[in-house]
Amino acid sequence: MSILIDSAVVLKSYNNNIVSVTINEEERILFAKGIGFGKKFGDKIEKGTEVEKIFILEDEDNLRNFKQVIENVDENFLILCETMISYIENELKEDLDERIHVALVDHLNFAVQRLSNNEEIENPFLMEIKALYEKEYTLAEKVAETLQYEKGVNIPVGEIGFIALHIHSARNCGKLSNTLKSTHLINSIVEYVEKQIEVQIDKTSLDYARFVTHLRFAIKRILSDISIKNDFIKEIKSKYKLSYKIASGVSKILIEQLQKNVTVDEIAYLAMHIERLRIATIDK
The missing domain is CATH 2.30.24.10 (CAT RNA-binding domain)
Structure with a gap:
């Protein structure tokens, strides 16, 4: 209070x-x-x-995105999420990066909707998350317990892993040097994608916020040599030809800047997010 x-x-x-x-x-x-x-x-x-x-919220984009979250998320659920974020900060004894108020709330909102419809997303790097981010995973388990109690929906271990990644990202974004490097790389990628689709992306949209969040996680996975499996590579290549081509170009930027290999599985996930962003941009 x-x-x-x-x-x-x-x-x-x-x-x-x-x-x-x-x-x-x-x-x-x-x-x-x-x-x-x-x-x-x-x-x-x-x-x-x-x-x-x-x-x-110091960043104007974060403030705009949070206002969109307020209007799109049930009031009581938003308050529940913010209570959980406060709990996480108290347990860690540190302030989390302000993006968590958009990224985690948005993720949890969609997760509850998906799981209520029995739509579970497999987490192919769950074991790595548990090993690398033990504290974050423990806190994510507490978040899952709260959601199960308040919303009456079962939160599987794979989803707990995704929550842990959001917590880890919010902790590490506060480190200035890492933030600046990551932000510069992400900006370069966004400019490249804009040039390829020949449309300016709305930086105030939730679609853009989701795309950037995925890029942050992808960069962390690549730097940590964490593999991610995608069982739909062939379908993505066939259905989203342009987006896959753009994702391949993004992978070249990541390889050059990070000096790390980017797997075809990672490229396929990038293609999915680029396709979603591309369609959303075209529809406007």
Whole structure:
């Protein structure tokens, strides 16, 4: 629980419990029961008001993406996810990179939907995750227990591994040197993809955020020599010819910059994400 030191001016009320405000000319997102009830643009929230959480997202893209998450994810589920993120930070005794408020919430939301429909995705590098990221996996198990209790959906071990990867990524993105190197490489790849599809990608979209998240994980796997298996390589090559060609070009950039081999399995997964991004961009 926090207390507002200064008054806030409402920019937008998303629902009864979440509002976007300005405090000293800086945008913040406030969580508190009933704080958004009846609020409209320009309304004042007095200093001394108790709030459950104050979001400070420094990166404008992250802030925009988080606002999209707020509008697309059930309010109670969003609050549940943020409670779990706070738990993870408390257990680790460190602040996680702010992207976790977009990447993990978005992932968990889709995971619950998939699993509710009995659509389970196999995690081919589960054993490596358990071995390399033991602390993150333990925390991911706690997240899975909470989701199972609150949402009544079984979370398989493969999905726990994916959650652990999100936690690990959020821990390591805070290291400046790694972040700068990774960001520069990802920007180069995005520019290459844009040039190949001859369309400017909407950097504020969730599709773009998902693509970048996949690239971050792919870079970590490649650097750690973690293999990923894709049983649909032949189908992807045949169905997504252009995207696979672009993914092959991306792999050459990764090989040159990372000085590591990129498997055809990894290229196929890149092709799937590029195809999704390409179609989403064309449809707009």
